[in-house]
Amino acid sequence: MSRNDWEVVIGLEVHAQLTTASKIFSGASTAFGAEPNRQACAVDLALPGVLPVLNRGAVERAIRFGLAIGATVAPRSVFARKNYFYPDLPKGYQISQFELPVVQGGTITIRVGEGEKSYEKRVNLTRAHLEEDAGKSLHEDFHGMSGIDLNRAGTPLLEIVSEPDMRSSAEAVAYARALHALVRWIEICDGNMQEGSFRCDANVSVRRPGAPLGTRREIKNLNSFRFLQQAIDYEVQWQIDTLEDGGTIRQATVLFDPDTGETRVMRTKEDAHDYRYFPDPDLLPLEIPAEWLERVAGEMPELPAAMRQRFIDEFALSDYDAATLTASREMAAYFQSTVDAAGMALAKPCANWVMGDLAARLNKAGLEIADAPVGPQQLARLVTRIADNTLSNNIGKKVFEALWNGDGGPSADAVDTIIETQGLKQVTDSGAIESIIDEVIAANQKSVEEFRSGKEKAFNAIVGQVMKASRGKANPAQVNEILRRKLGG
Secondary structure, three states, X not given: OOHHHOEEEEEEEEEEEOOOOEOOOOOOEOOOXXXXXXXXXXXXXXXXXXXXXXXXXXXXXXXXXHHHXXXXXXXXXXXXXXXXXXXXXXOOEEEEEOOOOOEEOOEEEXXXXXXXXXXXXXXXXXXXXXXXXXXXXXXXXXXXXXXXXXXXXXXXXXXXXXXXXXOOHHHXXXXXXXXXXXXXHOOOOXXXXXXXXXXXXXXXXXXXXXXXXXXXXXXXXXXXXXXXXXXXXXXXXXXXXHHHOOOOOXXXXXXEEOOOOEXXXXXXXXXXXXXXXXXXXXXXXXXXXXXXXXXXXXXXXXXXXXXXXXXXXXXXXXXXXXXXXXXXXXXXXXXXXXXXXXXXXXXXXXXXXXXHHHHHHHHHHOOOHHHOOOOHHHHHHHHXXXXXXXXXXXXXXXXXXXXXXXXXXXXXHHHHHHHHHOOOOOEOOHHHHHHXXXXXXXXXXXXXXXXXXXXXXXXXXXXXXXXXXXXXXXOHHHHHHHHHHHHOO
């Protein structure tokens, strides 16, 4: 039976570590990389008599997220105790939110695929709630024993829960990427997946089209988009094979093994009642008055969707270009600065350079755009020099490489310095170009005869010879025009 006879249903729970300097209920540091148990204070260790104090910065970051997704930010929410026993949870419970979360509802629009077959989809969010992270069990270098590191205990998290709206691993990855970009854009999470700042749990089930939802299994702690896709694809096929062989799916929590590409059961999945949630008596209800919401809203940056539409409206960019340029706040800022320096009339060529040569060079060097050796002012000057015919586009690429290598200094004037010192200025003098063309025609009579007999490729060969004779500096448009006039084409 074909996989197409089954419908895949996916919902994601994402844990985003908030960018506060201290933990959600204590003053201990959240910095990554400290020696084990060096950043765990009395509150994190659950010593007798300690009380939690809510971090205002964590709440503000939750508000920012709620506003960014068009959700309801609850005027009153409640912290609860989620009870379970595990070695890295000193209190025997986790402080989280259950019945009354701080963020309720909201949507994120994703784009799935590329090119003509790509499509947009709105993913609905159920909630986003504040909670504390647990510690970490260490199983290496302890002479056959396990150790506990409580540095992460109490680290502030925003758990973001989607509706089961996704129907493929591609949609799940597109959603995770969009969410990752958004939390970084509004600066509530650094998004570092290697350090555990952004972790995904995927709830996966399959069903016959139109049937009730199937039994789900939750894949825990996926810390890369590639692993997220691989894990979902394996799990979907496993569930389909199991059902088609007459088996049943049992609700469970599973782990993904990147080495084998398989999921394996960690434990039978608990339901909410297993955690015995009840309001935390040590914490008052969280109240967010309208004045607080208004102040945070006034401090919000322009959001990706709004900026994307502005790029389309103001700069006449395509949907694809605008979406690519707003994939991250850093790229959007770089492009905006480039256009500000070059002028709105050159927005499209600026976009082409940012998405083309600059992106390719960054990818090859493994650099982020914030670390690009070529700054926006320099790129703007380069685009301007191509537009005013000082440079051809091909010679512009040589100038770009020189800028990348640091030639001419860090200012925009480096472009003109490179052009001058390396003699790269485009030849636009018609007389000079005509003289070069005459010499090339005289030396390439066979190609001339082939062109006149109807072979268009011969014309391109002659153009190539002219450009070679001019060392690439002749204006290509003028070369084409004068050559066709001389050959009668």
